[in-house]
Amino acid sequence: MENKKLWAKDSANRNHLEIIEKFTVGKDKDFDILLAQYDILGTKTHCKMLAKIGFLTEEENISIQKELDEMYLLAKENQLLINNGVEDIHSQIEFNLTQKLGDAGKKIHTGRSRNDQVLLAIKLYLAAEIKEIAQLSKNLFERLIVLAETHKASLMPGYTHFQIGMPSSFGLWFSAFAESLSEDLEVLAAALSVVQKNPLGSGAGFGSSFPLDRDFTTKELNLEKMNINSVYAQMTRGKSEKITAMAMSTVAATLSKLAYDICMFSNQNYGFISFPSELTTGSSIMPHKKNPDVFELIRAKSARIQSLPNELALLTNNLPSGYHRDFQLTKEIIFPGIQDLKDCLQIFEFVLKHINVKEDILKDEKYDYLFSVEKINELVMNGASFREAYREVGNSIENGSYSYRNDDLKHTHKGSIGNLCLDEISAQFEEIFRKFK
Numbered sequence: 001m002e003n004k005k006l007w008a009k010d011s012a013n014r015n016h017l018e019i020i021e022k023f024t025v026g027k028d029k030d031f032d033i034l035l036a037q038y039d040i041l042g043t044k045t046h047c048k049m050l051a052k053i054g055f056l057t058e059e060e061n062i063s064i065q066k067e068l069d070e071m072y073l074l075a076k077e078n079q080l081l082i083n084n085g086v087e088d089i090h091s092q093i094e095f096n097l098t099q100k101l102g103d104a105g106k107k108i109h110t111g112r113s114r115n116d117q118v119l120l121a122i123k124l125y126l127a128a129e130i131k132e133i134a135q136l137s138k139n140l141f142e143r144l145i146v147l148a149e150t151h152k153a154s155l156m157p158g159y160t161h162f163q164i165g166m167p168s169s170f171g172l173w174f175s176a177f178a179e180s181l182s183e184d185l186e187v188l189a190a191a192l193s194v195v196q197k198n199p200l201g202s203g204a205g206f207g208s209s210f211p212l213d214r215d216f217t218t219k220e221l222n223l224e225k226m227n228i229n230s231v232y233a234q235m236t237r238g239k240s241e242k243i244t245a246m247a248m249s250t251v252a253a254t255l256s257k258l259a260y261d262i263c264m265f266s267n268q269n270y271g272f273i274s275f276p277s278e279l280t281t282g283s284s285i286m287p288h289k290k291n292p293d294v295f296e297l298i299r300a301k302s303a304r305i306q307s308l309p310n311e312l313a314l315l316t317n318n319l320p321s322g323y324h325r326d327f328q329l330t331k332e333i334i335f336p337g338i339q340d341l342k343d344c345l346q347i348f349e350f351v352l353k354h355i356n357v358k359e360d361i362l363k364d365e366k367y368d369y370l371f372s373v374e375k376i377n378e379l380v381m382n383g384a385s386f387r388e389a390y391r392e393v394g395n396s397i398e399n400g401s402y403s404y405r406n407d408d409l410k411h412t413h414k415g416s417i418g419n420l421c422l423d424e425i426s427a428q429f430e431e432i433f434r435k436f437k
Contacts (some may be wrong), residue, residue, distance in 0.1 A: 020086065024325065027156040029082050031331040032089035036075035038124035039090055042117060044068050046200060046221045047108055049213050055111070060104040067100050069094075090117055111212050113204040115323045119237050122331075124221070126195045126244050129338045134188050136345035137251060141181045141429055143349050145422055148175035152420055155362045155407075156272055157370055167370050167409060169417045170357050173261070175425060180254040182429040184247075188434040191247035195240045198226035201232035205322055234323055238316035241330040245308035248341050255344055256302035259295040266292050274356045294351055303338045308337045368405065372397065375404040 009177065045064060052063035072095060074080040086092045097105030152171030159165050198221055201207070201214040207230040218226045227233035265272040280290040311333050315326060370392050379389035396402040411418040 017317055024328075025087065026328075027332055028088060028328055032082060033078055033080070034335060035121040035125055036078075036080045036089045036093070037072055037116075038128070039093060039117065039121040039122060040068050040072045040075055040219070042120040042200060043093060043108060044072075045217050046117075047113055048220060049217050050078055050107070050110055052216060053211055053213055055210070056104070056107055060101075060107065063101055063104055064097060064108065067097055071096060090121070092170055111203070111208045111210040112200070113202075114284050115204045115234055115237075116199050116202045119199045119202075119234065119240075120221075122201065122237070123195045123197070123240055126240060127192060128190055129342075130192045130195065130244060130247070131436050133248065133251065133338070133341060133345070134185060134192075134347070135431065136342055137181050137185055137188070138429070140345055140349045140352075141178050143352050144174045144178035144181070145426055147352065147355065148172075148178065148420060148422055151357050154357055154359055155409075155417075157362065157367055163365060164370055166373050167362065167417065171420050172417055175420050175422060177254060177258045178429075179425050180257075181251070182425060182432065184251045184254055185429065185432045187247045187250045188233075191244045192436065194243050195237070196223050196225070198223045199233035200226075200234060202227065202230035205231050205234035231321055234344055235321055237323065237327045238312065238319075241334045242309055242312040242316065245305075245337065246336055248337060249306040249309055250339060252302035252305035252344070253411075255348060256299050256306070258348075259302065263292045263299070264293045266290075272358050272361060275351060276354055276356075276360070279351050279354055280377040292349060298344045298348060300343055305337050305341055308333060361372060362407070369397065369402070371404050371406050372402070374406045374409065375402075380405075 013151075047056060047064045050056040051058055056064070071080055080089070080092070082089055082092045083095075086095060095103060095107060095200055096110060099105070148171045151174065152169060156168050156170055156172040156173065157164055158168030198214065198218040200217045200221075201212045214226055218224075228235055262273065264270060266274055275290075275292070277290060279294065281293040282289050282291070312330060315329055316334070319326060361367070376386070376389040376393050379392065380386055384392070393402065395403075409417055413419060414421050414424075
């Protein structure tokens with residue numbers, strides 16, 4: 001079979017090549033399929049630029065664009081396959097063009113290294129995935145806002161140190177996680193700003209003696225900026241993945257905490273919330289069980305996602321500038337993590353549609369002490385100093401004479417039980433979300 005590696009020499013020992021390829025390629029082909037459409041977009045742009053500066057004729061460019069458009073449709077459906085003997089999707093695209101167009105296909109690598117070719121494809125892929133994560137976060141955010149509005153008058157216990165603290169509400173609880181997603185979105189927007197910069201034209205990291213028009217390719221790719229310095233452009237390999245992973249980890253932290261709360265609050269000892277049986281799982285020997293497996297898996301997957309920045313840091317931290325094959329493994333780390341995060345966001349929004357909230361939770365006498373601070377505040381409003389009031393209520397709790405309930409809570413300041421400011425939280429989210437359009 002013909003040697004189909006862009007870098008291979010005619011004198012290479014075929015058996016040796018196969019042994020080395022098996023180790024060096026590893027799982028890379030599995031992830032390359034995800035990059036196919038983005039590599040094609042980059043190649044289309046590069047070829048338009050080559051025609052502009054005279055390294056492709058207009059006829060050659062038209063033919064190349066036509067073939068690339070057909071491959072793009074296949075790539076969008078994950079139908080652009082890597083043939084046996086072809087090292088990666090980037091090589092496959094070039095070989096397909098060469099097979100169809102002959103010498104024109106052999107020209108497309110002019111002024112381009114596989115380094116900036118792959119880096120561009122990864123950046124375009126990451127940008128698209130960040131935008132999708134942002135949209136899924138928006139879906140979950142809107143679900144939480146609806147739940148907060150629906151259950152704003154439903155009181156629940158608030159806890160610190162796992163101890164009963166003060167009165168809270170389901171509106172306050174749901175909207176807390178909505179606002180958390182709002183700030184997570186800011187970190188996602190920062191990651192998007194980093195990855196949406198054009199490295200094309202940096203070559204292997206040292207530019208080119210060809211008169212490449214990098215402003216043209218930046219505009220053609222609908223990117224606002226480029227990585228200007230050719231050495232630094234290559235340094236963004238690994239860095240782009242790590243910054244994306246950091247943003248993903250902030251979203252995952254929010255999901256993990258909410259999943260933990262749901263597992264706890266759906267426990268029979270709490271009994272604050274429940275879900276239809278079909279959204280839970282049973283036990284093989286205990287017929288009464290309704291296990292929150294969805295949320296336990298969200299919690300577990302979120303923990304793994306939060307480990308990604310550290311794993312990427314360990315992979316890339318002790319490397320000098322320039323490209324190194326170590327970077328290939330970033331795909332094995334972050335690509336599955338992206339899918340896991342999207343899956344968690346989707347399933348979370350789905351199951352929350354069906355959450356059942358228990359009413360009148362605080363009528364249980366075990367929550368009497370929740371209102372101790374309300375009693376203190378009442379005494380202060382009637383003229384006592386805070387320290388005097390605190391001592392009086394504390395002594396009544398110690399000697400067993402405490403008795404106080406107040407179901408008519410007067411919490412009026414912004415962000416409290418009685419003033420959730422859901423419109424303001426939503427407005428903040430929408431302002432940030434516009435950065436993804």
